[in-house]
Amino acid sequence: MPWSTSELAELAGTTVNTVRHYHRSGLLEEPDRMSNGYKQYGARHLVRLLQIRRLRDLGVPLSQIETVGFGGESPAGALLAIDADLAASIERLQRARAEIRAILDGSTGTDVPPGFEDVAKRLSARERSLMLVYEQLYDDEAMGDLRTMVENESDDGSAEFEALEADADDETRQRIAELFAPVIAQHITDYPWLLEPNGHMSKPQRVTGETFVETMIELYNEAQLDVLGRASVMAREQVDATSAGQTGTPNHGAHDEGENR
Template sequence: MPWSTSELAELAGTTVNTVRHYHRSGLLEEPERMSNGYKQYRARHLVRLLQIRRLRDLGVPLAQIESVGSAGDTTKEALLAIDADLAASIERLQRARAEIRAIVDGASTTDLPAGFEDVAGRLSTTERSLMLVYEQLYDTEAMADLRTMVETESDDGSAEFEALTVEADDQTRQRVAEMFAPVIAQHLTDYPWLSEPTEHLSKGPRVTAQAFLETVGGLYNEAQLDVLGRASGLAREQAFGSNAAPSDDAAADDAAPEDAAPEEGERR
């Protein structure tokens, strides 16, 4: 005796809406109808529906079920491709589980890129925000260098810099800038890519420059930006002498892609 749509769905362990969706997708043929308009599903419909469900349980996308369900070499190739996708998904989920467990155990945090857990205590809230943005702009090698910078730098001047308000006078700004400059100069020497970051960009140069300048400009007040510009200019003079590039104040005006590297002082 033929089955109705609801009976077929119950036998297959699915829903009426799912059966109808497979009809619309062309994966399950429409059955004949009785004189009263009711559908009459046969054994072949049940078998096909079970095949579809089996493939869906294996993670096969609907768009690929037709090719997987056919005979021949294409089935093997399709399954191997799906297997590769599943392997990548499993690896991603395993990393996510490990990260979540680390966060639950207090060994990680959600407001920093992976790998920065050990230096989280050395970063302010603003610096953590910058690192999240940098992760989208720079490659893994650059991020590893940034982590090393954070790990090895001193905390001299950090608290005073964070406390700067727009009312800070010129003398205070210059003093804080001079505290930062030697560290920045050393990093410019140790990590040449800070001056020429193109090879370490994950996005295009102009997109990176715009994102960098917008982020830094949005996270720091006018006095802090002034200090960063002064410190960068002093650092370039110390690192390169008369060959020093223009200060970041000029760079910000021009929004030049090559000036979009997260120099040590600017990560603050």
């Protein structure tokens, strides 16, 4: 006795809408109809539907089901590509679960890039926002270096910098800048790409530059930006002085390019 659409769907453990979708996509042939217009599904339709469901359960996209095939030997290339996609999905889900566990444990938050969970508490709210933006602008190697900088950086001056008011006097700005300068100088020495970051950009140079400037202006007040500018200039001078001392010749290539702190 032939089956109706609902009976076929129930036998296959799926829905009528799914059966109709497979018809529209061309994966499941339309059955004959009885004189009253009702569809008559047979065993071949049930087997085909079960084959489709089997491949879908394996993660095969509908668009690739015909490529993988039904029965016989499936193309190895197509299956290997699907396996690679599944492996990437599993890795992404495992990483997401680890991050969720860390959030539930209270050891991190949702406002830091992947890989920064362990150092999240060392970052201010502004710095967390900045790191999220950096993740969109720089490659994985650069983000790894930034994470190491955060991990190894001292807290000297950080709290005072975060509390700095926009109308802070010149003496206060200079004092905090002098605290930051050696740290920035060390970063430049350890990671020279900070001065020439083009090789680590994941976006065009113009987009990266405009995004960085706009983000800094919005996150930090005038005094804080002034401190960062002063500290960057002093850091470059320190690096150039060290370089000149090592080579025994003056360095004439210095310029006031600030570090992307």
